[in-house]
Every structure is written in C-alpha cells, then in structure tokens.
Amino acid sequence: MDRAPGPSVRLKLTLSYAGFLVLAGAVLLTLVWLFLRVPTFRALGGFAPSHPMLLRDFLPAAGVVLAFLLLLGLVGGWLLAGRMLAPLARITAATRLAATGSLSHRIALEGRADELRELADAFDAMLEQVEAQVAEQRRFAANASHELRTPLAISKALLEVARDDPGADTAELLDRLRAVNGRAIDLTEALLLLSRADQRSFARERVDLSLLAEQAAETLLPLAEERGTTLETTGDVAPTVGSPPLLLQLVTNLVHNAIVHNLPRGGTVAVRTAARPGWTTLTVESTGERLAPELVATLAEPFRRGNGRVRADDAGVGLGLAIVASIARAHGGGLTLTPRAAGGLRVAVRLPTAPVAG
Structure with a gap:
C-alpha cells in the first residue's frame, strides 16, 4: 500500500521524550515560582523576594534551565529511541528479505525476553513454518x-x-x-x-467412527479374503463431528493400506475404535515386515511408499496416508504411525469427541 511520507517513529519518540522533559521542568519551575510568592513564607521567617526581583533573577534562570532540558531531551531522546528501536530495524530488514522470497534468514535477536524479542522470536517461528510449508509444497x-x-x-x-x-x-x-x-x-x-x-471446505455433522469402520471393512472384505488376510473390527461407539464422506475415505484408506501392505498370506488387520474424554480414536493394526522408524516417519508424506512393502499390482498413487493425515488435520485431529515390534504398522487417528447432543 502506498502511503504519504511522514515523520519516523524515532523522531516522534524523540519529540515525545523532549516534550515530556520540558513540560516536567516547566511544572517544577512553576511550583518553585508559586512557592516563593506564597505569603506564609514570610511567617516562617524566610525571605520572600518581591515581584520585580523574581522577574529579574528567576525567569532568566528558568529559561536557561528549560532550554537545557529541551536540548537534553532531544539528544537523549534521539539516542534512547534509536537504541530501543534497533530491534525493529532488524525485524523490518528480515521482513523485506522474506518478501523477496528469502525464507532462510532468521532475526535471532539476542538479549532477555521483552515485547520486541517476543515479536522477533514469533517472526522467526513463522518464517520457519512458512519455509517448511513452501518446501513441502514444492516437493509435492x-x-x-x-x-x-x-x-x-x-x-x-x-x-x-x-x-x-x-x-x-x-x-x-x-x-x-x-x-x-x-x-x-x-x-x-x-x-x-x-x-x-x-x-476444509466441507459441511460438518455428527459421525460415529465405529459405523464407518464397519462400512469400510464390509466394502474391503472381498479384497482381504482374496489376499488371505483376516479383517476384524471391534470397539465402542466413537462419536465425532465432521464430513461423513471424508471420514469414510479416511477409514477406507487406512483399512485398504493395511490389507495391501501386509503379509503375502495369513496376515491380519485389526480395526478398533474408542472414545475417551475429549477425544475419539481409530486404530488400525496390521501385520507385515519389520519397518524402520525412520521409514515410518515419512510414510504420511505425499507420494512416499514403503520400500519393499508395495506390490506391483496394487502400488496405488502414494497419497493414501497423506490424504488420511490431511483429513485428520482438517477435523482438528492428528495421525500417528508406529512400527510394530513383531512387524507391520500401527496407525492411530485421534479426533475431537462430538459434544453431547442437547
């Protein structure tokens, strides 16, 4: 946005400091003036100067003091304002660099915590998140x-x-x-x-994950039987709020992945739902090869497939778990992947529990 040029914040602070200092000095000198002219001062045995004497001796000295205070306020205010606003200059420079596309720069403002350093730290954290998101989008x-x-x-x-x-x-x-x-x-x-x-452009309504799990299992049961995989669903009513089609896609993707990325024959897939205070969980455990934690940590990234876990006839498009993670985030939840000690994978989705009706 184009704006008309105006005085800098440093100049405004300098004038504010100087003005306040001069005003405080003027108030103090006025109080001294009034005190010297109070009639009761004579009753206390003091010397009360006459009005002409005050005008001749006091006012010139007061003028010199005010001029000194003004000069001190301008110089000191300028230096103090510059010192206090120095972090803002670094934040502004980092902002301009980020606007040009350079997201790797960090302010890294040193010193103890205050408002400006909290602002700098928040800006650094934002740059780190934006840089990670941009890198992820480029890879995607x-x-x-x-x-x-x-x-x-x-x-x-x-x-x-x-x-x-x-x-x-x-x-x-x-x-x-x-x-x-x-x-x-x-x-x-x-x-x-x-x-x-x-x-996150979808309508939300009350959904029971246990019913979606049964529906997905019924749909994919022929595929499980064809591959010799045992598929079972257990658990309690698991209410949440969200999009039924998206949540059904989430459950279907998890069950389908568990069937396809399993043992060649004799594998098992266990789907469980549970409701806890504040959270609803869906867990899908499958047998299979032993997986390294480093590999499991990348499986939810788009177009990432487990090495040696995907059969040629069902390679998929590499977006199954990425879609699950995205749907979970869109519903305020999260996805956790854990390798099983005996081989295979444990996938847990946690979503907010639906509020009690009425």
Missing part, C-alpha cells in the same frame, strides 16, 4: 508432476507402438490403455480429495 508439486506425467508417457508410448505396428493386438492395447487411464484418474481424484481436505 514436483512429485505430482512426475506421477501425472508417467501415465501420460505410457499412453503416448502405447499409441506410438500401435501406430507403427498396425498388426498389434488391439484388445491387449485397449486393456493396457484402460489400466493406465484408470491410474491417472485415481491420481487426479486423490489430488482433488487432498486439496478439498486441506481447504
């Missing part, structure tokens, strides 16, 4: 571009092969194109769902 954009480009490149290659070889099997080509196109559609829908959850 790069990964999304790569993931979207892959099916398009495969489709282009298949079409070129069909053009160069008119005798190729058309049915096989169509099947491969259909599979590649389906993957591109799944990825696009996942990106749209992730964006919708991040924007």
